Amino acid sequence: MSTENVRVGIVGCGNIADNHYQAYQQIHGVDIVAVCDVDLDRARAFAAERCIPHAVASVAELVELDLNAISVCTPHPTHEAVVTAAARAKVNVLCEKPIAADVAAAERMVAAAREAGITLGVVFQRRYWPSMQRLRRAIDDGRFGLPMLAHCQVLLHRGSEYYGAAPWRGTWVADGGGVLMTQAIHNIDLLQWFLGDPVEVSAKAGTFVHRGIIEVEDTAAALVTFASGAIATVTATVAARPNLGTRLTVTSDRGATVVLTEYPEGADALEEVWTVRGEQALTPSLAGALQPDMPVSEVNARLLRLHRRHVADFIDALRTGREPFVTGEEALKSLRIVQAVYQSTRTGLPVAIGECSVNPAFRHLDAAAQETLA
Numbered sequence: 001m002s003t004e005n006v007r008v009g010i011v012g013c014g015n016i017a018d019n020h021y022q023a024y025q026q027i028h029g030v031d032i033v034a035v036c037d038v039d040l041d042r043a044r045a046f047a048a049e050r051c052i053p054h055a056v057a058s059v060a061e062l063v064e065l066d067l068n069a070i071s072v073c074t075p076h077p078t079h080e081a082v083v084t085a086a087a088r089a090k091v092n093v094l095c096e097k098p099i100a101a102d103v104a105a106a107e108r109m110v111a112a113a114r115e116a117g118i119t120l121g122v123v124f125q126r127r128y129w130p131s132m133q134r135l136r137r138a139i140d141d142g143r144f145g146l147p148m149l150a151h152c153q154v155l156l157h158r159g160s161e162y163y164g165a166a167p168w169r170g171t172w173v174a175d176g177g178g179v180l181m182t183q184a185i186h187n188i189d190l191l192q193w194f195l196g197d198p199v200e201v202s203a204k205a206g207t208f209v210h211r212g213i214i215e216v217e218d219t220a221a222a223l224v225t226f227a228s229g230a231i232a233t234v235t236a237t238v239a240a241r242p243n244l245g246t247r248l249t250v251t252s253d254r255g256a257t258v259v260l261t262e263y264p265e266g267a268d269a270l271e272e273v274w275t276v277r278g279e280q281a282l283t284p285s286l287a288g289a290l291q292p293d294m295p296v297s298e299v300n301a302r303l304l305r306l307h308r309r310h311v312a313d314f315i316d317a318l319r320t321g322r323e324p325f326v327t328g329e330e331a332l333k334s335l336r337i338v339q340a341v342y343q344s345t346r347t348g349l350p351v352a353i354g355e356c357s358v359n360p361a362f363r364h365l366d367a368a369a370q371e372t373l374a
């Protein structure tokens with residue numbers, strides 16, 4: 001890429017778009033040229049408030065503006081169309097998680113990016129927490145040992161105000177999934193980042209508390225096995241009240257255990273337990289009064305610091321020609337686990353990773369699938 005300023009656009013002007021805007025704004029030599037939203041009034045208002053020169057209603061118009069890169073901040077099932085349109089126009093992409101709501105779609109996106117020679121990065125900003133990076137380093141340099149057992153626990157709260165705020169939320173067709181696809185995918189990404197390639201999933205998911213409000217799962221439990229032989233459990237809900245945040249526990253073949261706790265949601269994950277030899281420490285992270293449930297906008301604001309690092313990495317990757325921190329291929333791994341949970345729920349059987357490339361919710365959306373999935 002030349003030494004000229006990097007010209008960027010943002011697609012989707014909803015909740016998370018401002019994190020991308022603020023993150024780009026802090027980088028020297030980046031110009032935020034345009035925003036795009038199918039709701040043109042929303043795009044215009046977003047642009048006007050931030051003095052962004054252009055607001056358009058389609059990606060086709062956006063890519064006419066001689067951009068180097070776009071951020072994709074639209075609902076999950078729309079990511080594919082936006083990313084492939086950008087790839088055709090040779091515009092690099094930083095896409096919000098999950099990469100797509102369907103493995104087959106995500107694979108097409110990765111292939112389109114590769115064929116076009118563009119950079120495709122995906123946002124999994126929780127990887128930037130210092131505690132997560134510390135564990136990754138401890139695994140890489142051999143101090144931790146080989147992860148063999150893990151538990152990923154997601155005890156969040158989302159209520160009717162959250163699902164009511166955007167019509168796409170909580171539907172199979174427009175959201176592609178529930179707590180796993182939208183919230184726990186962050187934690188599942190971290191799980192696979194530490195444990196490596198997943199190979200098989202057995203799971204159950206269902207709608208236990210938000211029946212009548214959402215059709216996707218609000219609660220799920222899964223057993224995941226990995227190519228290394230490691231095993232992990234995942235439990236996740238958006239029906240915990242109050243919200244108790246998330247926790248990732250990893251134990252190695254040497255007996256070292258770390259427990260990394262995000263509480264309240266969006267706050268830096270703390271090393272609640274860290275028993276790597278010679279570095280033992282306990283931190284009572286849940287001590288004190290329970291925090292009241294906070295609006296998602298506050299969670300996103302807490303995560304801004306991490307979005308800044310992710311966006312800075314993406315821009316640096318464009319400038320230097322290296323791969324971004326989280327590539328499209330890497331982002332596919334957590335989606336494969338989530339989709340295997342849906343398939344295992346549907347069949348009642350273990351699912352080999354890769355066995356199911358189409359989200360069962362999309363393949364059917366018929367009465368039988370809805371009965372088992374909802």
Ligand SMILES: NC(=O)c1ccc[n+]([C@@H]2O[C@H](COP(=O)([O-])OP(=O)(O)OC[C@H]3O[C@@H](n4cnc5c(N)ncnc54)[C@H](O)[C@@H]3O)[C@@H](O)[C@H]2O)c1
Nearest residue numbers: 012013014015016037038039073074075076078096097166
């Ligand atoms: N990394 C994180 O922590 C984080 C946090 C929140 C949301 N997200 C992700 O960001 C994405 C957006 O979530 P949100 O909460 O901001 O959603 P939102 O509903 O608040 O905003 C989405 C916007 O996209 C627009 N839109 C829909 N289809 C479009 C299209 N084809 N082209 C252009 N605009 C379109 C909608 O009109 C809306 O304004 C989702 O994939 C979500 O998972 C990530």
